[in-house]
Amino acid sequence: MYKLVATFSKALDLSDLRILNHSERVAYIVLKLANTLGLPEAEKNAAVLAALVHDIGISSTHWRVESRSLRPPQSLITEHCLAGAELLRKVKSLAHLAEIVLHHHDLWDEAAGTPRAALLIHMADRVEVQLRPDRYILGQVASITEHLDQLAPNFWPLALAAFQEISRSESFWLDLATGNYVEELTDFIERADSAAEQPDLAEIAGLYATVIDRKSPFTSRHSRGVAQVARWLAEAAGLGPDQVKDMQIAGLLHDLGKLAVPDVILEFPGRLSTEQMLVVKQHTYHTYHLLSVLTDHPHIKEWAAFHHEKLNGTGYPFRLDASQLDLGARIMAVADVFQALHEDRPYRQGLSLAEITPIMAKMAANNEIDRELTDLLLTSYPVDEN
Ligand SMILES: [Fe+2]
Ligand SMILES: [Fe+2]
Numbered sequence: 001m002y003k004l005v006a007t008f009s010k011a012l013d014l015s016d017l018r019i020l021n022h023s024e025r026v027a028y029i030v031l032k033l034a035n036t037l038g039l040p041e042a043e044k045n046a047a048v049l050a051a052l053v054h055d056i057g058i059s060s061t062h063w064r065v066e067s068r069s070l071r072p073p074q075s076l077i078t079e080h081c082l083a084g085a086e087l088l089r090k091v092k093s094l095a096h097l098a099e100i101v102l103h104h105h106d107l108w109d110e111a112a113g114t115p116r117a118a119l120l121i122h123m124a125d126r127v128e129v130q131l132r133p134d135r136y137i138l139g140q141v142a143s144i145t146e147h148l149d150q151l152a153p154n155f156w157p158l159a160l161a162a163f164q165e166i167s168r169s170e171s172f173w174l175d176l177a178t179g180n181y182v183e184e185l186t187d188f189i190e191r192a193d194s195a196a197e198q199p200d201l202a203e204i205a206g207l208y209a210t211v212i213d214r215k216s217p218f219t220s221r222h223s224r225g226v227a228q229v230a231r232w233l234a235e236a237a238g239l240g241p242d243q244v245k246d247m248q249i250a251g252l253l254h255d256l257g258k259l260a261v262p263d264v265i266l267e268f269p270g271r272l273s274t275e276q277m278l279v280v281k282q283h284t285y286h287t288y289h290l291l292s293v294l295t296d297h298p299h300i301k302e303w304a305a306f307h308h309e310k311l312n313g314t315g316y317p318f319r320l321d322a323s324q325l326d327l328g329a330r331i332m333a334v335a336d337v338f339q340a341l342h343e344d345r346p347y348r349q350g351l352s353l354a355e356i357t358p359i360m361a362k363m364a365a366n367n368e369i370d371r372e373l374t375d376l377l378l379t380s381y382p383v384d385e386n
């Protein structure tokens with residue numbers, strides 16, 4: 001579960017170089033602080049996991065970049081802490097992190113009883129936001145520690161003392177700047193995972209479907225809609241219950257890689273330029289690699305990531321053709337086209353079945369999408385015409 005959450009959350013930090021690896025580096029600093037303070041195992045695990053998802057309440061690239069500034073607007077702080085806690089509360093295996101995420105920007109107040117994990121994330125976050133990729137790291141240490149000293153009353157005194165101890169070693173800073181911290185963080189995550197219970201994958205997929213769909217008003221229910229259509233088609237095509245469940249999960253996660261696409265492009269009103277289109281085309285590439293983490297369910301990655309491939313070989317980004325696209329991948333492609341046409345977009349109403357039918361029939365005739373699945377869907381799917 002830790003590895004899964006770490007991987008999916010990483011996607012949110014891929015959309016802009018200014019936030020690249022933010023969550024992961026905050027998690028690493030929290031791990032160092034928790035080790036130095038000798039936090040009990042369970043509390044440390046929760047602190048690191050919460051750090052990985054601490055900004056899950058912000059899907060928009062623009063606001064994620066803002067939240068990584070030295071003084072983010074108060075409204076942004078309040079909103080994303082509330083939204084993050086609300087999202088996590090609904091997922092059984094992550095609900096214990098909601099309280100930590102809710103308070104991850106709280107200033108130190110001895111009487112407040114803020115969870116210690118939240119106080120560590122606050123401290124780590126304020127360190128990370130000061131790191132500048134364009135300057136030599138050891139030259140930044142003095143100004144970072146000075147800034148933290150000025151803000152000292154905001155931090156839990158024990159966390160600040162632990163940080164001062166850690167920050168004495170040059171290697172701590174060099175690990176952060178070079179990415180060498182990844183090995184220690186990954187080891188920790190794998191050890192924590194082997195002790196943790198298996199999470200409900202469908203529930204976690206549902207959480208990230210919400211995070212993906214919150215990214216743009218163009219797609220407010222797209223992932224859930226695709227999952228629903230893909231599930232129906234999988235059942236109608238005769239797949240067994242385990243495969244139907246995997247298809248539903250693949251549907252929820254098919255656009256996971258969109259988290260890595262800047263919103264300016266996702267929300268661009270009008271026709272995309274060639275260059276913007278190339279950026280959009282990366283999304284299924286990222287979906288594929290992010291879903292490699294689901295080693296126990298190898299189909300999910302392919303069913304999810306091949307939804308823009310076409311049977312005649314003109315799709316993207318893997319340029320596959322009919323011989324490489326199995327039933328699951330074909331189902332997802334049909335479900336994605338159908339749902340995209342059927343749902344409302346800010347610039348148009350969702351199309352009716354009568355309007356969708358000729359468009360999809362033409363795509364099937366061109367050997368872009370599977371003809372039998374298209375027929376099955378268009379003739380038998382119980383469409384709700386709103
Ligand atoms: Fe935050
Ligand atoms: Fe943050």
Ligand SMILES: [Fe+2]
Pocket residue numbers: 254255283284307308
């Ligand atoms: Fe897509």
